[in-house]
Amino acid sequence: MSFDLSFVRRNLPVFFEGMVVTLELAVLAIVISLVCGLVVTILRLWGPAPLRWLAAAYVELVRNTPVLVQIYFIYFGLAVAGVRVTGFGSALIALAAQNGGYMAEIYRAGIQSISIKQIESAKALGMRLPTILSIVVLPQAFRRVIPPIGNQSILILKDTSIAATVAVAEMTQVGKMLTERTAAAYEVFFTLALLYLALCTLVAALFRLLERRLAFPA
């Protein structure tokens, strides 16, 4: 069986339609998980005791269960309970919830990587916690977490393919449907892999650029 390049060219618009959905899902999931992770981290580090435990339990729970099971739980579970959530919606909620847990761990590691001596020095200078956080800890922690956030974002982008299981017409689903209709398995999956590689390379480059832009002058 030979590789049919004209098939790929003919169907490229179909792949691009899927890519738009993939990108929508990925960008929304990344943004929401960044915000969600921040809230969880604040609660976990400085919240009152019950909220602190709740935040810790949340992180353990979402990180130790598969995102596919979370998607099924939301998609089928809520449907049985009478709430209709679209495939896109349930995939988004699951991806944002799980990666919110991962982002929270990344933030926490970033904040805790700032030497305790700096915080003590800031205290000795008479600063209060909000000031210490805003001008000493967070500006440094923010720069340190950019590379792991980039890595996590690439994982999120790749995980959007799981939305194919609940009939979201993103890139993988589009490819799967094309394969089932045309039996051009080589062409479809080769193209699919190349498109994902291109997207991931792009995201990695964007984060490297961001990292370089924000770096403290040496």
Next chain:
Amino acid sequence: MPMVLISNLWYLGLAALNTVGISAASVVLSAVLGLVVALLHVFGGLAARLFVELYLYIVRGVPLLVLLFTMYYVLPYAGVALGAVEGGILVLGLYFGAFMSEAFRAAILSLPKAQWDAARGLGMRRWLMLRIVIFPQALRIALPPFVNICLMLIKSTSLVSIIGIWELTAAGREVTERTFAAFQIFGGVALIYFCICYSLAQLSRRLEERFRYVH
């Protein structure tokens, strides 16, 4: 009371055994592959290093599900007859082998240069040096990331249900289609995954304490 979950717990438990089996086989495969790839990456010639870089680039940039579908849809056209379970384990092993190799490589490279120099100064050959100086230290350093990758792998085995392998997630879907108790069943399935992953994470924390060198 979650009666539906309780009456199907035995069935889900059997399926969980399959998940554990698939995970164990994939962990072994990916660890062996990861070690070989890491050694090639560190000690290999230019060609080997380029090959390894290409492999890592592909795995880092292509979703696991796409690789599973590729195995499922493309291999039959290529005339390769591979069972779904074998194929699933192979893809999981290849995919997580890349993550493992990065963890092993980082651990090997994190050892101070003085260790290498001292071993070479004692006249050790490469293999002896690796066996009695580098590996015992590097494997301890690699233990936490190794366990993290194992946890990712266990969670990712849920994806093989999509290419028709019967394991915990697939069993959850079966029972749900029969009983419509999606909340209970998928809640229960999530809880079983949680128990497997969480206990493994706790075990590794124990091991880390035990294996820690006294400095």
